[in-house]
Amino acid sequence: MTKKRVTKIDPKEKLSPYLDHETNQKKKFKAKAKVSASLSKLHSERKSALFKRLGLVVGISVVAILGLGYYISPLANVKSIQINGENDLPIREVVKTADIKASDKVIDHLFNKNSIDHKLSSKYSEIKNINIQVKNFNNLVLNIDEYHTIGYVKNAKGYRKILSHGKLGTQVIPWSKVSPSKPVFVGYNHELSLQETLHLFNSLPVSFQSQIKLLSGNTRRKSQVIFLMKNGNVVIGNVSTLKSKLKYYNKIKTKVGKNTLIDLEVGAFSRPLTPSEKRAYGLT
Missing domain, CATH: 3.40.50.10960 (Rossmann fold)
Incomplete structure (x- = not known):
């Protein structure tokens, strides 16, 4: 009686294609999930950046409109002038020399400080330099720094x-x-x-x-x-x-x-x- 030949089969070898397939499927699923999460995060970041840019544009536009509105309104005109720091100089003459009028815009004189400084210091040897401030939107203040x-x-x-x-x-x-x-x-x-x-x-x-x-x-x-x-x-x-x-x-x-x-x-x-x-x- 001849002995039957027994062939040993490794179960892992038979199941490996299935196991590999399942592992690959899981990897693909995770990869898809990562790609989906990345796309979702990118979309959210782009949306946030868009809102920020939009907010910045709107903010700048509002400020520009308010600034323009103030500039063309009577509120931007010089209402009063206050002189601080030099009591011996004639105030009316100082204002006239500085060439500041009631119809002038306050903001123009703020940006024109060097010109006013030169006009006053050239005429009055007492004046070292000046600093210009604004109070209550349209009240101009000239702070005079005089020589000792x-x-x-x-x-x-x-x-x-x-x-x-x-x-x-x-x-x-x-x-x-x-x-x-x-x-x-x-x-x-x-x-x-x-x-x-x-x-x-x-x-x-x-x-x-x-x-x-x-x-x-x-x-x-x-x-x-x-x-x-x-x-x-x-x-x-x-x-x-x-x-x-x-x-x-x-x-x-x-x-x-x-x-x-x-x-x-x-x-x-x-x-x-x-x-x-x-x-x-x-x-x-």
């Missing part, structure tokens, strides 16, 4: 400011507007002599400057300088040597009383002022 005042020079009509950049103020002001903390230059009929004394004054220590009440140009010699101090004393010096001799002044002033002349022009000595000198310096 270091003293005053007296002339026949009143007093003019001596400004930090070396120029004189354009306005003549009364004694009531002169700051008592600043020195007054008197007897300077020529601007050259004033500039020379001013140069000397600026070179002196601040501690000494603050003690000076008056500088007199009525001197015997061009090289001579005369200071009336706030404590009632008078200091006489030489333009070229005064700065180096101030150390003697500090020693002398502690030993003398009021209404004393301290002479630092040649040497360094002091004496009481005569009655005529007191009258000449306004100390009586």
Whole structure:
């Protein structure tokens, strides 16, 4: 009796086509799902971007329409002008020089600031620069930044400011507007002599400057300088040597009383002022 030959069959081998098919189908399904999700996400992003662009266009259009509406309306016309920062300048004249009219548009002057700045600073030496602001849609505010005042020079009509950049103020002001903390230059009929004394004054220590009440140009010699101090004393010096001799002044002033002349022009000595000198310096 012959033995039947038994052939072994691997079940996995017989089922592998089916298993592979099922696996491939799952992969295809997942791939389709991924593609579908990607397309859906892309569609959503495009839709969101479209709405953003549309919103931006609408927003810009609304702002442009509102801006144009404001510009052509009477609300954009200059209603009032306010000047801040310089009380000695004539307001009407400043406005006229700036060429600002009630029919002008506020926004035009905001963008024309450099032109206004140039017009005003060219005419008024007091003005360093200006800043323009708008309040309540159509109220124009000119904020004036002025040069620092270091003293005053007296002339026949009143007093003019001596400004930090070396120029004189354009306005003549009364004694009531002169700051008592600043020195007054008197007897300077020529601007050259004033500039020379001013140069000397600026070179002196601040501690000494603050003690000076008056500088007199009525001197015997061009090289001579005369200071009336706030404590009632008078200091006489030489333009070229005064700065180096101030150390003697500090020693002398502690030993003398009021209404004393301290002479630092040649040497360094002091004496009481005569009655005529007191009258000449306004100390009586």
